[in-house]
Amino acid sequence: MPSKDNFEFTETELLDLEVGEVLLKALYISVDPYMRGRMSDAKSYVAPYEVGKPIIGGAVAEVVESRNEQLPKGTVVVGSLPWQQYTVHAGKGLLPVDPEVAPLSYYLGVLGMPGQTAYFGLLHIGQPKAGETVVVSGAAGAVGTVVGQIAKLKGCRVVGIAGSDDKITYLREELGFDEAINYKTTDDINSAVAQACPDGVDVYFDNVGGEISDAVLLALNKFGRIAVCGQIAFYNSTTPPTGMRIEPILLKKSALMKGFIVSDYSSEFGSAAKELATWLQEGKLQYQETIKEGFDQLPEAFLGLFTGENTGKQLVKVADREG
Numbered sequence: 381m382p383s384k385d386n387f388e389f390t391e392t393e394l395l396d397l398e399v400g401e402v403l404l405k406a407l408y409i410s411v412d413p414y415m416r417g418r419m420s421d422a423k424s425y426v427a428p429y430e431v432g433k434p435i436i437g438g439a440v441a442e443v444v445e446s447r448n449e450q451l452p453k454g455t456v457v458v459g460s461l462p463w464q465q466y467t468v469h470a471g472k473g474l475l476p477v478d479p480e481v482a483p484l485s486y487y488l489g490v491l492g493m494p495g496q497t498a499y500f501g502l503l504h505i506g507q508p509k510a511g512e513t514v515v516v517s518g519a520a521g522a523v524g525t526v527v528g529q530i531a532k533l534k535g536c537r538v539v540g541i542a543g544s545d546d547k548i549t550y551l552r553e554e555l556g557f558d559e560a561i562n563y564k565t566t567d568d569i570n571s572a573v574a575q576a577c578p579d580g581v582d583v584y585f586d587n588v589g590g591e592i593s594d595a596v597l598l599a600l601n602k603f604g605r606i607a608v609c610g611q612i613a614f615y616n617s618t619t620p621p622t623g624m625r626i627e628p629i630l631l632k633k634s635a636l637m638k639g640f641i642v643s644d645y646s647s648e649f650g651s652a653a654k655e656l657a658t659w660l661q662e663g664k665l666q667y668q669e670t671i672k673e674g675f676d677q678l679p680e681a682f683l684g685l686f687t688g689e690n691t692g693k694q695l696v697k698v699a700d701r702e703g
């Protein structure tokens with residue numbers, strides 16, 4: 381488990397803008413569980429962070445000075461940016477966002493990477509059908525809340541698994557989940573899942589892995605689908621995870637289990653963003669954020685992901701918009 385001692389704040393001079401460059405002021409910075417993987421030199425799907433260099437991740441920022449005609453002063457963009465209050469940026473790979481469509485922070489959550497993750501993992505791999513039972517772990521987080529609500533829109537019975545009574549109440553009462561299980565207070569997760577899913581599990585959206593996932597797999601129905609999105613239970617492990625052998629279940633249930641990285645679907649991001657924005661505007665998707673205020677809160681906000689501090693998307697608000 382990382383600690384605040386692993387982070388360091390430094391100040392540096394900003395260089396003058398060259399032609400084509402913009403000066404970005406960070407407004408919201410996203411903290412995400414996958415960043416933990418980049419704090420290790422183990423081979424993965426993205427390069428590790430470099431010790432002594434800023435962490436890079438999703439952020440919403442405002443152009444406050446510009447030498448780039450495509451990105452005039454006042455433009456708000458979303459992009460992969462260093463954890464910095466101000467950044468001199470080459471101007472490429474930034475996506476302008478419309479503050480009229482949704483609050484700016486939503487572009488890091490339901491209308492951004494976590495929303496897309498929920499959308500593609502559930503609809504492409506899970507392929508939920510009306511009347512089926514969908515279980516999602518990490519249910520009260522950025523991805524899980526969207527997964528459960530899309531599954532409800534598709535007419536499914538939805539069961540969420542999360543780590544506090546407040547989260548359970550939120551899932552049931554605010555988001556309309558049919559059942560929710562607090563895995564931290566349940567004595568027997570296997571029977572809790574079996575009870576919450578009397579007709580078995582058709583789709584499992586796995587955000588966490590470990591014993592929670594074993595319990596869901598034991599309740600899997602024939603032709604079940606499992607979208608492996610995250611394994612946060614192991615992100616701080618120093619030894620390879622071990623546990624139940626799942627192949628006999630996949631075999632006996634003719635089940636499909638597939639891992640994915642949201643960028644696998646990048647060619648379809650535009651259409652998914654439109655559909656997510658429509659559901660949001662029509663009031664079919666509820667959305668919650670946990671926002672810490674101040675750039676210096678970044679380490680704490682990040683570390684809180686591993687102790688369940690957040691409900692919905694965890695963000696840090698760095699500054700107000702100037703324009």
Ligand code: NAP
Pocket residue numbers: 412413414493494497518519520521522523524541542543544547587588608609610611612613614640641642643684685686687688689690691692693694
């Ligand atoms: P999140 O759910 O908003 O935040 C993390 C949550 O995980 C915490 O609030 C906590 O909630 C739960 N958690 C932490 N440690 C846990 C443990 N040991 N066992 C069970 N639950 C634990 O995060 P997110 O951004 O929506 O991401 C959810 C998962 O999806 C993560 O695993 C992430 O890596 C993955 N992800 C994958 C992709 C992809 O492309 N495949 C993209 C985005 C996210 P509780 O209070 O419920 O414990």
